[in-house]
Amino acid sequence: MRRRTGLAIAGAATLAWGEWLNWRWSRALIGNSGGDCEAVVVLGFQNPQATANFVNRWRVRAGIRSLSADSARGSRGTRVIFSGGAANGDAAEAQLMADYATSVLTFDGTVLLEDRSATTWENIRNVIPLLEDVDRIKIASQPAHALKARAYLRRQRPDLAERLVRADDYRPGEWMLLKPLLALYGLWTLRGLDADERMVSP
Template sequence: MRAWTLPAAGIALLVWGEWLNRRWSRTVVKADLGDSRAVVVLGYRNPSESINLINRWRVRAGLRSVGTGAGSDTVVVFSGGSVGGGTAEARLMAAYARSALHFEGRILIEDQSRTTWENITNVLPLLEDAQRIAIASQPAHALKARAYLRRQRPDLADRLVRADDYRPGEWTLLKPLLAAYGLWTLRGLTGAERRQ
């Protein structure tokens, strides 16, 4: 084996992880038009009473997705029940947004969901008035949620826009693992749902 083979394979793996996560973040979304925006932030299993690393990152990605100059009709919806025990993920994320990130915008909490399907089902009533809907999570998970929204409410799916949950170089070393896990979690989607 040549000396450059292993480093080249490592670089190719990193590029593949970046490419796939970028692609997923831009799938099943429309042009970002409209005034009122709802940003849905999906929770991740949180077994303790303090917010975990993944949920902290998802909150930051969600707040980045609000954008600059957001109007008073913009809302951030934190979604997630008490999957790992203790306080509901949505409540931990909302508290983190307020206390650690000093977010002063409008927040709604959906704290009953235990699965991604339930996340979408339970936030639908909170999204009716939004002209734009962004779903913030890891790109594969957000794509799955957008596909679920399309299945449950195709009329709202036309309002889906990209969240700011993919940035080049962010989580780079983990992106190949996230891509591999994402491929596994997206296996239940149709090919069309993964490409639109």
């Protein structure tokens, strides 16, 4: 009985730890920039098949739900940018995500594609020209990956990074069983970030 209780406590603590880390990452390097025009950048995941895979489908949904209510109604200049090249397949990740957004989710807002990048650094570098005229920037992916991308925008264009606001890519309980694994992987992928790039924004 004690062993079962100990295992249950350890399991609950592990889930809580994964939840907490993903929550923290989703709130790092963001501000409260105002304005009517926003861009949501959805980062692609390796996709060797001919249609968007599970991870990319979730990222598309997270990106679309990240649009604020006024933007979802068609605020002028607001856009969703799908970013990712053809890393492991014939079709670019950006195109597969855009196809899923428009044909399956029937998204009818403005969609832009960045279909040349192969790394997160390139994702950010290549979408910068598409962000120059917006008031708010949201980056949608798994929280650790999105934080890494925000840190890269801060390094490449600190002026644009001041426009970063939170995307709706973290929700309590979503991916709960996988969040400890995502947290472990996130700790590894974020090891190159400075301490101030991990701080939760006020």
